[in-house]
Amino acid sequence: MFLGVILVLAGLLLLYYGAESLVTGSSRLALSFGVRPLVVGLTVVAFATSMPELLVSLLAAMRGASSMAAGNVVGSNIANIGLILGVAAMIAPIAVARSTLVREVPIMIAASLGIYLLAADGEISQINGAVLFASLLAFLLYCVLTARNLSLPVAGEVEKAVIEASQGRAKNTILVLLGMAGLAAGAELMVRGAVMIATLLGISELIIGLSVVAVGTSLPELAASVMSAWKGEMDISVGNVIGSNIFNVLFVLGVCPMIHPIAIERRLVVIDFPVMLAFSLLLVILLTSFKPRLHLDRKRGGILLGTYLLFVISLF
16 A cells, blocks of 8 residues: 555656646647647647556556456546546636637547447447547548648747747757656556555456546646646647547557457446546537636636546446
8 A cells, every 4th residue: 555655646746747848848849830739739748648548458458457448548538528627727717719619629529429339339349449540540630731820920029939949849859758758657657556556445447447547547638738727828738638538539449459359348338438428518518608608717617627526426
């Protein structure tokens, strides 16, 4: 138990500094190349913060712990919206671009619905994994085609900032790489410690995946989004969550079944997949049904966080 606590604390420390480095480097790189910060969040940051889910789910599937592998992804996607966007919005209100709501959010919902339908028969097969991975490649192509921000102004202070950012590309690339390494290592230590503690307490494998492991592997997203919100990089904060949910489904549940098919418990199909979809729809409702629209203020952040806490309590 003591070793588990030490691993958790060490993991949290690495997560904090990894997120600081990743957000700083990626936002400066986006400016230097004239790329929308949202696209950076959807791709680079989302890929980096989805690596813990991939590693944990892959190892779990290979060891025969399919429930933990699938539960980790589902639980992480729920945590990304309820916990992460909830906390980030309570730190600083988040303005969401209309284009994000119209383009990227529907892709996230479509990915969630797709995996729900594929898993309805009780297994995510190798063919299912290949379909999901092909969908990921299509999503990445979409990101490349929309990456350049052609309307980015290049006058006055902005032009100066672009020049300064361009001169520091090597340094910022190193920051991004160090951030990725810190997030991956921190999540690994944190999850190992948390699973050790949860196992000693006699919690079932699926519940561990949906709660402890899911929150643990979502900590990189939480750290990155909180740092983004703190620094005012709201596009990266929102893009990170949406992109991470898309990567979790298309990348993690695409790659893992191609290596080892994943068995799906009935509870996931009946309860947890619908809950994952419900959180996505709740986000849309909060962004469109209340004024000011396209904003996640502290009140709406509280609703997301409170709903997530109710979900976690229901697990136990």
